[in-house]
Amino acid sequence: MPELIAKTALSGQSTTHAGTTLAEVNLGQITSIACFPGQMAAVSAVLGPFPAPNTHADGLCWTGPDQAFLIGRAAPDLTGLAATTDQTGGWAALRLTGPLAVDVLARLVPLDLRHMTEGQAARAPLGHMQMVLMREADSFLILVFRSMARTAWHELEEAMQMLAARKAL
Amino acid sequence: MRLICPLCGPRDRREFYYSGSEDYLNRPTPDAPAEAWDDMLHLRDNPAGVTRDLWYHETGCGSWLLVTRSTTTHEILATERVADRKGAGA
Numbered sequence: 001m002p003e004l005i006a007k008t009a010l011s012g013q014s015t016t017h018a019g020t021t022l023a024e025v026n027l028g029q030i031t032s033i034a035c036f037p038g039q040m041a042a043v044s045a046v047l048g049p050f051p052a053p054n055t056h057a058d059g060l061c062w063t064g065p066d067q068a069f070l071i072g073r074a075a076p077d078l079t080g081l082a083a084t085t086d087q088t089g090g091w092a093a094l095r096l097t098g099p100l101a102v103d104v105l106a107r108l109v110p111l112d113l114r115h116m117t118e119g120q121a122a123r124a125p126l127g128h129m130q131m132v133l134m135r136e137a138d139s140f141l142i143l144v145f146r147s148m149a150r151t152a153w154h155e156l157e158e159a160m161q162m163l164a165a166r167k168a169l
Numbered sequence: 170m171r172l173i174c175p176l177c178g179p180r181d182r183r184e185f186y187y188s189g190s191e192d193y194l195n196r197p198t199p200d201a202p203a204e205a206w207d208d209m210l211h212l213r214d215n216p217a218g219v220t221r222d223l224w225y226h227e228t229g230c231g232s233w234l235l236v237t238r239s240t241t242t243h244e245i246l247a248t249e250r251v252a253d254r255k256g257a258g259a
Contacts, residue, residue, distance in 0.1 A: 053176045053177070053230070054176070054177065054178075063230075064230045064231045064232075065176065065230060065231070065232055065250075065252065110180070110181035110183060110184070111180075122177065123177065123228070123229045123230050123231075124177075124180075124184070124228065124229060125183065125184055125228035128228075129228075130228055131228075
């Protein structure tokens, strides 16, 4: 069996406009954890506290009712407690950092992100794409379907260019 | 127009898919007469006022919502998750 090298959707590229940086990041393993009815407490006992709606912490991000992504570590055995599916190759992760980050996302996401604080997360559209959005200390972490990676990149970079140009006037 | 998702908070209408009347939640028993099934599938009121219908939070959390709204004032009076209703599975 030949040794194959896993590549991320955008080869880890990054771009900077007006001090704001968009970069693809490799989050490592991503597993979707969907709790079976009434098993959330048992899942929490194995995984650590299950994230409340619209939050993320310690590599666990809420993605829907009784459902979360486990990011950056291997999933433990949750047989009988939750449905686990490997999502590692299914998502592209982009990190947006800098003074224009909120304004860039304001052009594409119908949410008021000015007051989003570290540890908050959201399921929301990016343009017409499904997105998992996480607010980190100094940045936003954006997860989109891998098949949408280049579209998401294009939309975000276009918004960055437009805002950077306006700022340069 | 904004709908208030019980999980995600107030969200733009673009995030939701409109399914139809709440009648779809009230299925007749399998042995009900054909008229009951016909009513559930096809017979609809068209009220000028309060109506209840099903919306799917498509680009959000993926919940089915039961929305009570007014067709005359466009006011959203209540939203609840179908999964949270009494007697819902799980």
